[in-house]
Amino acid sequence: MFQLVLSGLALGCVYSLVALGYHITFVTSRTLNFAQGSAMMIGAVITLILVVDFAWPMVPAAIAAILLLGVFGFILERVAVRPFVRRGSVAWVMSTLAVGIIIENIVQLTFGKSPRGLPNALAQDPVFVGGAGIYPLELLIPAFVLAITLGAWLFYGTTMLGRALRATAFDREASLAVGINVNWMVGLSYAGSSMLAAVGGALIGPLIGVSSHMGFLIGLKAFAVAIVGGLEHPVGILVAGLVYGVAESLVGGYFGSSVKEIFGFGLVILVLFLRPSGLFGRTTLRRV
Amino acid sequence: MSAAITTRIWLIGAVAALIVAWFLPELIGRYYTQMLALAAIYAIVAQGLNLLAGYTGQVSLGHAGFYAIGAYCGALLATKLGLGFWSALPISMLAAAAAGVLVAVPSFKLEGPYLAMVTIAFGIIVSSILVEWAELTGGTQGVLNIPRPEVLGARLPLERQFVLIVAILALTTLLLRNLVRSPWGRAFLAVRENPIATDAVGLDSRRVKTVAFTLSAAAAGLGGHLFSYFQGFISPEAFEFESSVFFLTIVILGGAGTLGGPLVAAPIMVFLPELLQRFVDYRLIIYGTLIVAFLYALPAGIVGTLFRRRNVEAPAPAPIEAGQQSVPATPAARETAEVATVLEFDGIGMAFGGVRALDGVSFAVAPGAIHALIGPNGAGKTVLLNVLSGYYRPTQGRVRLRGQDITGLAPHAIARLGVARTFQTAQLFGGMTVLQNVLVGFPDQTDARLFDSAVITPRLRREEARRLASARELIDFVGYRGDVDATANSLPFGHQRLIEIARALAMDPTLIAMDEPAAGLNPAEIEELDRLITRISTRGVAILLVEHHMDLVMGISSRVTVLDYGQKLAEGPPSEVQANPLVIQAYLGTEPMEEAPAAAAVAP
Numbered sequence: 039m040f041q042l043v044l045s046g047l048a049l050g051c052v053y054s055l056v057a058l059g060y061h062i063t064f065v066t067s068r069t070l071n072f073a074q075g076s077a078m079m080i081g082a083v084i085t086l087i088l089v090v091d092f093a094w095p096m097v098p099a100a101i102a103a104i105l106l107l108g109v110f111g112f113i114l115e116r117v118a119v120r121p122f123v124r125r126g127s128v129a130w131v132m133s134t135l136a137v138g139i140i141i142e143n144i145v146q147l148t149f150g151k152s153p154r155g156l157p158n159a160l161a162q163d164p165v166f167v168g169g170a171g172i173y174p175l176e177l178l179i180p181a182f183v184l185a186i187t188l189g190a191w192l193f194y195g196t197t198m199l200g201r202a203l204r205a206t207a208f209d210r211e212a213s214l215a216v217g218i219n220v221n222w223m224v225g226l227s228y229a230g231s232s233m234l235a236a237v238g239g240a241l242i243g244p245l246i247g248v249s250s251h252m253g254f255l256i257g258l259k260a261f262a263v264a265i266v267g268g269l270e271h272p273v274g275i276l277v278a279g280l281v282y283g284v285a286e287s288l289v290g291g292y293f294g295s296s297v298k299e300i301f302g303f304g305l306v307i308l309v310l311f312l313r314p315s316g317l318f319g320r321t322t323l324r325r326v
Numbered sequence: 327m328s329a330a331i332t333t334r335i336w337l338i339g340a341v342a343a344l345i346v347a348w349f350l351p352e353l354i355g356r357y358y359t360q361m362l363a364l365a366a367i368y369a370i371v372a373q374g375l376n377l378l379a380g381y382t383g384q385v386s387l388g389h390a391g392f393y394a395i396g397a398y399c400g401a402l403l404a405t406k407l408g409l410g411f412w413s414a415l416p417i418s419m420l421a422a423a424a425a426g427v428l429v430a431v432p433s434f435k436l437e438g439p440y441l442a443m444v445t446i447a448f449g450i451i452v453s454s455i456l457v458e459w460a461e462l463t464g465g466t467q468g469v470l471n472i473p474r475p476e477v478l479g480a481r482l483p484l485e486r487q488f489v490l491i492v493a494i495l496a497l498t499t500l501l502l503r504n505l506v507r508s509p510w511g512r513a514f515l516a517v518r519e520n521p522i523a524t525d526a527v528g529l530d531s532r533r534v535k536t537v538a539f540t541l542s543a544a545a546a547g548l549g550g551h552l553f554s555y556f557q558g559f560i561s562p563e564a565f566e567f568e569s570s571v572f573f574l575t576i577v578i579l580g581g582a583g584t585l586g587g588p589l590v591a592a593p594i595m596v597f598l599p600e601l602l603q604r605f606v607d608y609r610l611i612i613y614g615t616l617i618v619a620f621l622y623a624l625p626a627g628i629v630g631t632l633f634r635r636r637n638v639e640a641p642a643p644a645p646i647e648a649g650q651q652s653v654p655a656t657p658a659a660r661e662t663a664e665v666a667t668v669l670e671f672d673g674i675g676m677a678f679g680g681v682r683a684l685d686g687v688s689f690a691v692a693p694g695a696i697h698a699l700i701g702p703n704g705a706g707k708t709v710l711l712n713v714l715s716g717y718y719r720p721t722q723g724r725v726r727l728r729g730q731d732i733t734g735l736a737p738h739a740i741a742r743l744g745v746a747r748t749f750q751t752a753q754l755f756g757g758m759t760v761l762q763n764v765l766v767g768f769p770d771q772t773d774a775r776l777f778d779s780a781v782i783t784p785r786l787r788r789e790e791a792r793r794l795a796s797a798r799e800l801i802d803f804v805g806y807r808g809d810v811d812a813t814a815n816s817l818p819f820g821h822q823r824l825i826e827i828a829r830a831l832a833m834d835p836t837l838i839a840m841d842e843p844a845a846g847l848n849p850a851e852i853e854e855l856d857r858l859i860t861r862i863s864t865r866g867v868a869i870l871l872v873e874h875h876m877d878l879v880m881g882i883s884s885r886v887t888v889l890d891y892g893q894k895l896a897e898g899p900p901s902e903v904q905a906n907p908l909v910i911q912a913y914l915g916t917e918p919m920e921e922a923p924a925a926a927a928v929a930p
Contacts (some may be wrong), residue, residue, distance in 0.1 A: 121622060128385065129621040131442070132578055135571055136621075140614035147607055156814070157567045229654055258446065265443040303447035310444055311432035 039313040041170035043284055046174035050283020055238040055275045057267065058187075058262035059231035065207035066220075066227040069130050071111070073138035074235050077258015079250065080141060080229065081107050081236025082243035083149055086156045096158055100240035104233050106225045111232025112225050119228070120221070123319040127284070138257075146250040154248035161244035179241050186237065203227060246314050255299075259286075262306045267316055274318025330547030336503060336585075340496040347492035351485040363488045365596040366495045367552050372588035373498050374545025379574065380582035381506055382517025382538040384433070387442050388449030389573045391429075392422045392543040394456060394565035396550025401469040402462070403559050411555050413473035415548070422547020424542045425452075432538035434532045437521075447667040449570050456562040459859025461676065468561030475555050491552055494588075498545060503585050505541075508786060509771035509793075512758070514538055515649060516584075516766050519755035527767050528741035528833055537776070546573075550705035579620055590628050613772065668693045668728055668836050668868045669714075669745075675722030676709055676892075683709045684720070685892045691837065691870055691885075696863050697880040698871045698900075701889035702912060707872045708750065710889070713841050714870070715747050716740040728836065742769060744836035752822035754829075760806070763814050763825050764797040767832030801830040804858055820851045827858065833849045837868040844875045856882055880904060888912070 056078055060070050071077070081103050088099035118133040131318050160175035167177070194200040205213045206223040238260075239253070245251065259282065266277030282302065290298035309317060371393050379385045379476045396418040403414040429448050433441050437572050456463045463469070469626040474481045475490065482490060497627075505511055513534045516524040524531045552558045576595050581589025598616065602609045667690040676684040684706045690695040699707050712718045714725055716737040724733045732740050741747070755763050771793075778786040801810060804824040808817070814825060821841055830838050843859075844852050852875060860882055863869055880900040881885065888895040888903060890912040896903050903909055 064439070068438075118618060122625075125625050127625055129625070131385070131387075131579055132571075132575055133618045133621050136617040138613040140611050140618075143608075143610040143614070146612075258450070261439075262443060262447065265440055269439060296454055296458045300451050300458065303450050303454075305446045307432055307444055307451075310436060310440060314435035314440065316440075 426543025
């Protein structure tokens with residue numbers, strides 16, 4: 039039980055991280071990157087290639103992967119999102135999904151179909167906490183995610199760029215009026231979003247193995263977490279991720295892994311039925 | 327092209343498709359016949375999704391769920407209960423439709439990504455159940471040995487099944503065409519274009535969404551049912567998330583909200599992978615790239631790009647009968663001629679958190695009166711209108727319309743009872759034409775008329791002709807002289823106002839609440855508006871007018887109520903209110919005589 043909670047927390051933290059990626063693009067541009075799961079997957083794949091094939095140490099490998107994913111996110115927004123948003127079309131849903139398909143298949147072709155292990159000292163020998171065997175990495179993930187969140191919070195609150203991003207999120211027109219390059223900000227938020235996904239990939243890779251389709255379900259669940267927490271509420275997303283991770287781990291542990299999807303997504307529908315703007319979203323009065 | 331001619335073209339097209347379907351299999355062989363049949367099945371599902379995502383604007387990423395329910399229902403009824411294709415068909419469709427209602431209900435208040443989430447979750451739940459509930463569904467094995475459909479006791483060979491599927495596709499498309507051109511079609515488009523305005527004209531957007539979900543799910547169920555009998559076996563793989571994406575891609579690629587879209591895009595999506603067969607490994611990569619390229623090159627989809635705006639024609643009108651031109655008083659107005667007040671605010675209080683936006687506001691509006699509601703910015707005028715229209719529920723007090731308590735009713739219900747509304751920024755259905763915008767306003771269009779709409783009965787035709795004539799008359803009445811087929815969002819500001827007023831009049835209201843109708847208009851337009859409001863009031867419709875242009879207010883109002891800081895400051899005939907020292911104070915500050923020169927001195 040305790041073990042399930044702990045590993046659920048670790049998994050939940052990764053969901054939150056990837057889900058925050060949906061949040062930051064949504065607030066600046068009202069669009070979402072449905073290739074977010076794939077971004078996570080390539081983050082993990084690049085880390086693995088650097089660690090295994092090039093014998094890099096884990097940390098620089100992960101950092102390199104995260105930076106590369108930043109570039110990826112920036113380009114993705116240019117190619118697969120902005121052209122459609124400019125026309126007022128919702129085709130970016132399809133195009134980002136299509137990019138996800140493309141990436142998955144490219145990786146499958148080059149990297150191979152079967153999952154590969156990402157060796158990490160922290161995920162080899164379990165330690166025992168209160169009678170529960172758990173990898174040190176699983177314990178580290180929550181601390182890690184907390185640190186990233188704090189860092190992001192400081193970045194948004196104190197730096198000029200962070201403030202410009204917030205301004206863009208708050209009011210696009212007014213931001214344009216005070217000379218903020220809104221397009222640039224949207225591009226950056228996509229870069230940031232993909233970087234968060236890459237962090238998630240590097241963190242979870244050693245635990246669940248790396249494969250071309252590891253991102254699909256995690257990407258979807260992270261989306262569910264972002265929605266349930268409230269797309270515009272980072273704190274809500276963090277909490278929702280943890281709750282989802284733990285609940286899923288418990289249900290999966292006691293009732294089997296396929297029931298857990300039925301349960302998890304059923305819960306999502308129920309929450310949205312009761313709270314249409316997510317658990318932490320306020321139902322704002324319509325202004326007319 | 328006139329609507330009657332296009333109708334004929336569609337009918338001829340349907341017959342031609344059947345004839346071609348009859349002879350084609352001999353020419354192209356079994357394999358391609360099979361592929362085409364699959365494409366036709368996908369097109370049926372996509373037409374259903376087109377109604378929901380294209381016409382009603384509710385994008386679903388879980389349609390594979392409805393498709394699966396139809397397929398498994400058909401398959402299990404056949405293999406476990408021995409039902410035939412035809413007797414199981416309605417059950418499969420009903421089951422999928424019921425699931426549609428189930429998904430629609432939690433989706434009422436959801437928009438965009440939140441709605442997408444519910445549909446995604448639904449799809450995943452269904453596909454997980456297919457795998458999990460193995461005793462019923464056969465688990466990953468699926469269901470085998472589903473019998474072929476029979477006609478007159480004979481099993482249909484592949485070639486004839488193909489004809490059957492094409493016939494069902496043709497029928498689905500024709501029914502959808504009728505539906506989207508009927509009053510229901512306007513309701514679907516209205517929800518897509520502007521949900522707030524939809525409720526404001528008295529259409530229940532929840533009901534419209536539910537109907538769209540239900541019909542859409544039924545079509546997907548129909549497709550699933552066909553699929554399982556056609557294939558002879560089914561397994562969960564065909565019903566995963568990818569299939570939902572696949573169906574949505576067909577709709578968007580073909581052109582969301584175009585009838586021909588799914589018909590063109592489904593075969594492309596089926597044959598594209600075929601063409602790429604030589605590049606087995608790169609197949610999905612090329613596939614994905616082509617989808618992005620298509621979306622990029624054809625923003626409105628294939629059919630949408632080829633035939634711009636062809637999808638929003640008005641239905642064929644029957645000949646207009648003479649003698650409908652002059653309507654001296656609207657029916658609703660005649661009813662209220664006898665009562666002393668049409669509308670009564672009784673101690674309305676509205677608090678937002680700690681802020682009291684309204685505090686004990688009471689006044690009444692007489693039938694056919696032009697009653698102005700004025701006050702400084704932030705006095706609570708728009709809040710009061712929103713309480714009246716049902717967008718806000720007051721924390722205190724009652725609103726009565728013709729003596730009937732309407733406090734807390736839903737916006738569409740209040741609109742139906744006879745309270746029309748215009749907004750500070752005109753809330754039109756942007757992508758619909760001027761004429762359609764006004765037509766949406768007519769009451770009772772969607773009352774139990776789904777059948778009429780789907781087959782376009784003579785009764786519906788007559789009603790539509792009457793509405794069309796009245797709509798033109800109303801457009802004329804408000805003084806709009808432009809193109810009635812122009813899309814609303816292409817109109818200049820002043821014209822949008824006029825159309826919004828014409829739409830309000832179409833609702834046959836007892837009262838119209840107008841929120842700053844003169845804002846942003848030039849002096850000539852304001853004069854026009856002045857005359858228009860007077861003309862409306864001579865029709866017997868009361869007007870509650872929130873306005874800052876004092877010339878307009880004082881010139882036409884029979885009575886003026888002044889709000890300040892959420893409270894009623896004064897009420898009376900214009901001349902009396904104008905002379906009221908309290909009112910002067912509220913508008914000009916505490917000591918007008920001393921502050922005015924001071925301000926003047928500061929100015930350069």
